Amino acid sequence: xxxxxxxxxxxxxxxxxxxxxxxxxxxxxxxxxxxxxxxxxxxxxxxxxxxxxxxxxxxxxxxxxxxxxxxxxxxxxxxxxxxxxxxxxxxxxxxxxxxxxxxxxxxxxxxxxxxxxxxxxxxxxxxxxxxxxxxxxxxxxxxxxxxxxxxxxxxxxxxxxxxxxxxxxxxxxxxxxxxxxxxxxxxxxxxxxxxxxxxxxxxxxxxxxxxxxxxxxxxxxxxxxxxxxxxxxxxxxxxxxxxxxxxxxxxxxxxxxx
Numbered sequence: 270x271x272x273x274x275x276x277x278x279x280x281x282x283x284x285x286x287x288x289x290x291x292x293x294x295x296x297x298x299x300x301x302x303x304x305x306x307x308x309x310x311x312x313x314x315x316x317x318x319x320x321x322x323x324x325x326x327x328x329x330x331x332x333x334x335x336x337x338x339x340x341x342x343x344x345x346x347x348x349x350x351x352x353x354x355x356x357x358x359x360x361x362x363x364x365x366x367x368x369x370x371x372x373x374x375x376x377x378x379x380x381x382x383x384x385x386x387x388x389x390x391x392x393x394x395x396x397x398x399x400x401x402x403x404x405x406x407x408x409x410x411x412x413x414x415x416x417x418x419x420x421x422x423x424x425x426x427x428x429x430x431x432x433x434x435x436x437x438x439x440x441x442x443x444x445x446x447x448x449x450x451x452x453x454x455x456x457x458x459x460x461x462x463x464x465x466x467x468x469x470x471x472x473x474x475x476x477x478x479x480x481x482x483x484x485x486x487x488x489x490x491x492x493x494x495x496x497x498x499x500x501x502x503x504x505x506x507x508x509x510x511x512x513x514x515x516x517x518x519x520x521x522x523x524x525x526x527x
Contacts, residue, residue: 277302278303278353279301279302279304280341280353282306282357282358283307283359285310286309287457287459287473289357289477291476291477292478292480293313293481296481297316299481299482301484304340306327306358314326327340331358332383337391341395345395351392351402353403354388355405355407356405360377361421361422362376362421366420373421377421377424381426382425389404403447405448407450408450410504411426416518448488455476457473
């Protein structure tokens with residue numbers, strides 16, 4: 270982080286709650302200048318009011334080109350730089366494949382994949398002109414192992430992984446980095462319907478803090494902690510563990526029992 274000019278500038282999408290909010294808040298506490306983009310700002314507004322010189326918030330729908338371009342231009346107009354972009358905004362709709370429509374999956378891709386594309390298109394030319402920058406794309410372990418009932422979300426995260434690895438290769442001769450960030454299973458509002466036991470998940474505040482402390486990392490894959498790294502390696506090598514952990518989602522009596 271550069272202190273002389275007020276601190277590095279980090280843009281976080283999906284920043285109003287959950288992992289994104291706590292990541293942004295930790296960065297603010299650590300001295301960064303932060304810009305939070307989201308379709309709702311009720312969680313971010315108090316931060317902006319408390320530290321207006323170091324917090325910028327923008328109502329931004331990442332499925333809209335104009336929203337993204339306007340939000341990014343506003344950050345550049347205010348601070349003249351964007352050092353790090355964290356693509357975190359994501360949605361999912363739970364439902365087995367034959368219960369879902371193409372429109373359901375298109376919506377997930379518009380946010381989870383094309384939303385990432387839009388922000389990268391808006392920020393990357395600036396980073397390349399400056400000769401430095403980091404793009405962190407938040408992914409999920411389900412992209413590697415799958416998850417019953419999350420076909421659209423899983424597919425969109427798989428697309429993000431392919432994009433990230435390809436873009437990293439294209440940028441390998443420049444000082445601009447594209448990474449994959451892996452949080453653990455987290456007790457976010459959207460994930461609540463999956464009803465995972467507390468022992469298998471972490472609080473958003475803890476996950477956000479861990480990822481924030483790795484914001485300047487440029488490695489190809491960034492794990493929130495060693496447990497996340499070990500857990501992903503384990504289920505990739507022993508797929509039975511992932512199947513066992515998600516077996517209840519295929520229980521024909523699941524809906525009637527709820």
